[in-house]
Amino acid sequence: MYNGLGMNIGTLSRLSNAKSRSISAENKDGSVGGGAREDPSAGLTTGANAARELGVGWKVSPSIILPVNTEITIADIEGPGAVQSMWFAGYVRHNLIFRIYWDGQKNPSVETPLPAFFAHIYCECNNYSTGEYPTMSSSMCMVAPRDGLSCYWEMPFKKHCRVTVENLSDGPQLFYYQINYTLTGVPENCAYFHAQYRQRRPLGLLEEYTVLDGIEGKGQYVGTSLAVGTNSHGGWWGEGEVKFYIDGDTEYPTVCGTGLDNYFLGAHNWESGGKYITYSGHNAGMFQVIKNGKDMFKSQQRFQMYRWHIPDPVRFDRTLKVTLQDLGRRRDGTYFSRLDDFMTVAYWYQTLPTAPFPDFPGVDELEIQ
Numbered sequence: 435m436y437n438g439l440g441m442n443i444g445t446l447s448r449l450s451n452a453k454s455r456s457i458s459a460e461n462k463d464g465s466v467g468g469g470a471r472e473d474p475s476a477g478l479t480t481g482a483n484a485a486r487e488l489g490v491g492w493k494v495s496p497s498i499i500l501p502v503n504t505e506i507t508i509a510d511i512e513g514p515g516a517v518q519s520m521w522f523a524g525y526v527r528h529n530l531i532f533r534i535y536w537d538g539q540k541n542p543s544v545e546t547p548l549p550a551f552f553a554h555i556y557c558e559c560n561n562y563s564t565g566e567y568p569t570m571s572s573s574m575c576m577v578a579p580r581d582g583l584s585c586y587w588e589m590p591f592k593k594h595c596r597v598t599v600e601n602l603s604d605g606p607q608l609f610y611y612q613i614n615y616t617l618t619g620v621p622e623n624c625a626y627f628h629a630q631y632r633q634r635r636p637l638g639l640l641e642e643y644t645v646l647d648g649i650e651g652k653g654q655y656v657g658t659s660l661a662v663g664t665n666s667h668g669g670w671w672g673e674g675e676v677k678f679y680i681d682g683d684t685e686y687p688t689v690c691g692t693g694l695d696n697y698f699l700g701a702h703n704w705e706s707g708g709k710y711i712t713y714s715g716h717n718a719g720m721f722q723v724i725k726n727g728k729d730m731f732k733s734q735q736r737f738q739m740y741r742w743h744i745p746d747p748v749r750f751d752r753t754l755k756v757t758l759q760d761l762g763r764r765r766d767g768t769y770f771s772r773l774d775d776f777m778t779v780a781y782w783y784q785t786l787p788t789a790p791f792p793d794f795p796g797v798d799e800l801e802i803q
Contacts (some may be wrong), residue, residue: 435450436448436449436450437450437451437452437618437619437621438450438451438452438616438618438619439516439588439590439616439618439620439621439624440588441518441588448616450690451618451627452616452617452618453617453618454614454616454787455511455515455614455615455616455617456469456612456613456614456615457508457509457511457607457611457612457613457615458611458612458613459479459480459495459496459497459498459610459611460472460493460494460495460496462508463510464509464511464613464615466782470490470494470732471490471492472490472494472495473489473490473494474486474488474489474490474492474494474611479494480493480495480496480497480498480499480608481493481494481495481496481497481631482495490554492506495503496610496667497524497608497609497610498608498609498611499606499607499608499609500530500599500601500606500607500608500609501601501606502601502602502603502604502605502606503524503599503600503601503602504600504601505531505533505599505600506598506599506600506601507596507598508597508599508611508613509595509596509597509613509615510594510595510596511591511594511595511615512593512594513537513591513592513593513594513595513617513620514587514590514591514592514593514617514618514619514620515590515591515595515615515616515617515618516589516590516591516597516615516616516618516620517587517589517591517597517613517614517615517622517627518586518588518589518614518615518616519556519584519585519586519587519613519614520584520585520611520612520613520614521582521583521584521610521611521612522548522583522584522610522611522673522703523581523582523583523610523611524581524607525581525608526548526549526557526581526583526637527547527549527557527603528548528549528550528555528557528800528801529547529549529601529603529797529800529801530547530548530549530595530599530600530601530602530603530604530607531547531548531599531602531794532544532545532546532547532548532551532598532601533545533597533598533600534589534595534596534597534598534627535594535595535596535598536591536593536595536626536786536788537591537592537594537626537699537786538554538593538594539595539786539787539788541569541787541788541789541790541791542788542791543626543627543629543786543788544627544628544629544630545630545631545791546629546630546631546779546793547631547711547800548599549583549658550584550631550661550777550779551575551577551583551585551629551631551756551777551779552570552575552577552583552584552659553570553572553575553577553635553659553721553738553739553776553779554568554570554577554738555659555661555738555779556661556722556724556736557581560737563591563736565645567579567580567594567720568712568721568722568738569714570714570719570721570738571714571742572714572715572716572717572718572719572740572742573586573716573717573742573744574586574587574657574742574744575740577721587627587781588627589626589627590620590624590627591620591729592620592624595615597613599611599720600763602797602800603797610640618676619739620629625652625653625654625712625783625784625785626783626784626785626786626788627781627783628653628780628781628782628783628784628788629779629780629781629782630646630779630780631777631778631779631790631794632644632645632646632777632778632780632792633775633776633777633778633795633800634775634776635663635776635777636665636773636774636775637760637772637773637774637775637776638773639771639773640771641771642677642757642758642759642760643757643758643759643760643776643778644755644756644757645658645676645756645757645758645778645780646691646754646755646756646780646782646791647755647756648789648791649749649750649753649754649755649782649784649789650752650753650789651752651784651785651786651787651789652750652751652752652784653749653750653754653755653782653783653784653785654743654747654748654749654750654782654783654784655678655743655747655748655749655750655754655780655781655782656738656742656743656747656781656782656783657740657741657742657743657780657781657782658676658697658742658756658758658778658779658780658781659739659740659741659776659778659779659781660694660698660738660740660758660776660777660778661735661736661737661738661739661776661777661778662694662736662737662739662774662775662776663734663735663736663737663774663775664732664733664735664737664772664774664775665733665734665769665772665773666733666762666772666773666774667731667732667733668731668762668764668765669731669762669763669764669765669770670703670731670762670763671731671760671762671768671772671774672693672694672695672761673693673694673759673761673762673763673769674693674694674757674758674759674760674761675690675691675693675758675759675761676690676691676694676758676789677689677690677691677756677757677758677759678690678748678755678756678758679752679753679754679755679756679757680748680749680751680754681750681751681752681753681754682752683755687757689748689781694739694758695720697741697758698718698719698720698739698740698741699715699717699741700713700718700720701719704720705730708728708730709730710723710730710737712760716742717741717742717743717744717745718739718740718741718742719739720737720738720739721738721739721747722736722737722738723735723737723738724737725737727760730780735740742781744784747783754782756780758776760772760773760774760776
């Protein structure tokens with residue numbers, strides 16, 4: 435019988451034996467009939483005071499408080515099953531670190547600042563009072579007003595799933611979350627979801643930026659989110675090629691693109707009428723531009739973009755390395771190496787075990803300007 439995985443418009447009518455479960459502040463372990471049970475008279479939850487006149491069942495525990503410098507487990511699930519969607523909200527900034535551990539592994543398979551996981555890397559620059567807030571609607575992630583972050587990556591696991599959040603800020607944080615999952619059989623050929631954050635601010639001269647490296651196993655690369663902060667004056671900044679070195683490629687890659695705007699499925703600098711045109715599509719988008727004056731190519735501008743390889747994953751049998759170039763084009767047409775800021779999240783599926791990730795940036799390094 436159908437196992438309830440691979441949900442799409444063509445499978446919605448198919449019956450299965452999969453069981454729906456959900457973890458949130460109202461049902462912290464996802465147990466059957468375990469939601470909305472908190473009693474406001476105990477005064478132990480974030481909604482206790484607001485619900486004091488209504489009682490049990492009336493939004494008594496809508497959120498939790500994240501303590502400082504502590505990695506809190508927000509989901510602990512026995513498999514087999516699959517995470518099918520997640521939603522987070524609160525004062526979500528880069529000092530909240532999001533991790534997922536599969537099947538009892540010591541090393542995380544997902545490790546990113548929480549907003550970066552949703553391609554929302556320049557969240558520190560939002561101005562709520564003026565409405566300068568980017569939204570993004572894609573097949574796999576959504577950024578909604580304001581700081582509503584959702585994802586729809588299917589994440590199957592055979593034994594166990596543990597989801598954590600670490601608060602590196604200087605005070606406790608109010609945090610909202612909901613993790614929707616299914617308990618069902620998982621085929622042997624299902625790989626495990628991974629995501630990894632990296633940054634270089636700024637890159638060095640003639641330095642290629644590494645999006646992903648050190649991957650060992652069989653799998654497929656399924657997405658990239660990128661934030662760019664320009665530091666060099668003059669000329670178009672996005673000529674750099676995206677390269678995929680597959681299964682032992684060394685000097686030359688097997689897959690090579692033709693420019694950053696092209697990799698994110700745009701063209702010609704995303705320019706029309708002397709300005710950048712933003713977009714947010716099913717599988718790609720360049721959805722935020724933080725300007726510095728009217729000149730398109732002036733220094734100190736900020737850009738956010740994403741590309742999902744849903745119909746065209748980059749498959750590998752043993753190893754994978756992904757790089758991109760920080761390459762500009764002068765007004766006379768010649769290329770030049772730039773010194774810009776790059777921040778990325780790479781998304782892929784692979785077999786276990788997960789190799790150790792590079793050292794994660796410290797809280798001061800993570801501060802985005």
